[in-house]
Amino acid sequence: MGKIIAIANQKGGVGKTTTAVNLGGCLGVLEYKTLIVDADPQANATSGVGLDPSANGNIYDCIINEAHPHEYIVKTENPNLDILPSHIDLVGAELEMINLPQREYRLRQALDKIKDEYDFIIIDCSPSLGLITVNSLVAADSVMIPVQCEFYALEGLGKLLNTIKIVQGRLNADLEIEGIVLTMYDTRLRLANQVVDEVKTHFQELVFDTVIHRNTTLGEAPSYGQTIVMHDAASKGSVNYLNFAKEILQKNNFTKIKNEDKKIKLGNEF
Numbered sequence: 001m002g003k004i005i006a007i008a009n010q011k012g013g014v015g016k017t018t019t020a021v022n023l024g025g026c027l028g029v030l031e032y033k034t035l036i037v038d039a040d041p042q043a044n045a046t047s048g049v050g051l052d053p054s055a056n057g058n059i060y061d062c063i064i065n066e067a068h069p070h071e072y073i074v075k076t077e078n079p080n081l082d083i084l085p086s087h088i089d090l091v092g093a094e095l096e097m098i099n100l101p102q103r104e105y106r107l108r109q110a111l112d113k114i115k116d117e118y119d120f121i122i123i124d125c126s127p128s129l130g131l132i133t134v135n136s137l138v139a140a141d142s143v144m145i146p147v148q149c150e151f152y153a154l155e156g157l158g159k160l161l162n163t164i165k166i167v168q169g170r171l172n173a174d175l176e177i178e179g180i181v182l183t184m185y186d187t188r189l190r191l192a193n194q195v196v197d198e199v200k201t202h203f204q205e206l207v208f209d210t211v212i213h214r215n216t217t218l219g220e221a222p223s224y225g226q227t228i229v230m231h232d233a234a235s236k237g238s239v240n241y242l243n244f245a246k247e248i249l250q251k252n253n254f255t256k257i258k259n260e261d262k263k264i265k266l267g268n269e270f
Contacts, residue, residue, distance in 0.1 A: 002035075002118035003252060004111060005178055006140035011156050012127035015146040015183035016040075018218060019244075020124035021048045022237070025227025026245035028081035032119040032254065035073065038086035039107070039136050040126040046085040049076045050225025058087040062110040063135065064096055069114050077230060082118075094131040103131065104171050108139035119254070129163050137167045142178035147199055149185040149192040149211075154199070179251070181244065183212040210244040213237070 007020045020036055027034040038045040043053035051074055061067040062084070073082050097103045111121060123136045137143060143164060147153050168175050180203055186192045200207050212218075215237035221228045228237045 002033075002115050002121050003142070004115065004121040004123065004140045005248075006123040006125055006136040006143045007146065008125040008133060008136065008143050008160065009145050009147070009157075010127055010129045010133070010160055014148045015181075015212065016127070017044045017048060017124050019144070019146050019181060019183065019212070019241075020122050021045050021222070022218070022228045022241040023245055023248070024081055024120070024122050025049075025078055025229045026238075026241045027120055027248070028076075028078040028227075029229050029242070030245055030249070031080055032249070033117070034081050034120045034122065035114070035118045036081070036083045037107075037111070037121060037123040037136075038083060039090070039123050039132055040086055041088050041090040041132075042126070043086040043088065043090075044222070045124040046083060046087075047225065048222040049081070049083050049227065051076075051083065051085055053085060053087055055085070058085045058089070059107075059110075060087055060089045060093055063090075063093055063106045063132075064100075066106075066110070069110055073114070076227075078227065081227070090132065097131055104134055104138050107132075107135040111139050120248075129160065134163075134167065134171070137164065137175060138172045140172070140175060142176040144178040145180045146183045147180055147195075148183050149189075149195045151191060151195075153195045154202070177206060178248075179206050179208045181208045181210070181212065184214045185211045186214045208244065208247055210240060210247050212240045212244065215240070 007016045024034045024036045036045055046053045057072040062069050069084055073084050075082050125133045125136045182196055213236055217232050217235040218228055218237035221231040224231055228241055
């Protein structure tokens with residue numbers, strides 16, 4: 001039975017798609033069968049793995065028309081990584097869902113059909129707290145929250161946590177918080193270190209040990225339609241996400257890794 005992780009934060013530009021695509025890519029490289037579900041109408045995760053978002057068939061058909069996900073799941077260049085693509089049509093899905101029965105459970109019903117085929121299913125949520133994001137939280141076993149190491153990092157986080165509580169209380173009692181991952185970390189900035197300290201003080205054990213550094217290669221990889229580990233396996237971004245994938249595996253008891261092997265080291269940067 002695969003684990004479904006929704007990556008959510010209604011604040012834009014915090015690294016949700018970057019984390020979804022590259023965590024999925026790294027889990028695939030580590031030989032765990034992984035599916036990325038692009039639940040964002042911008043379809044950046046779709047183009048980020050080299051697919052054309054305008055191609056026929058996507059998550060919209062699964063949610064609105066109850067199509068089987070097998071019809072639209074696409075394989076990537078990573079043999080262990082598949083994607084259920086998105087499309088701009090998803091923008092109108094929220095309006096169409098208003099009068100549908102079990103509207104909050106549409107994505108869950110779709111993913112239940114394929115959950116046993118994957119080790120991990122990662123949902124890239126849109127930067128909002130609308131009905132599609134609620135569907136993602138209802139479908140998920142846990143939610144991961146990216147927080148950028150910049151000013152206003154905690155802005156709006158309380159609203160997201162409140163939404164998670166509402167979903168837990170009314171729609172998905174089993175939903176857990178997978179953790180908070182700090183992104184866009186720049187060691188040269190005092191502010192970045194202050195944000196790290198502040199988030200760890202507030203949320204303590206909920207914060208992942210791995211921090212994702214600001215890295216130009218992470219920004220370049222999507223333009224090639226590749227995950228960071230396929231684009232440049234030796235880059236700092238790749239090392240960060242491989243370490244993050246290892247931490248996810250450890251947390252979920254998928255593997256037992258010796259202490260000395262828990263981190264991949266690159267030069268003198270770690």
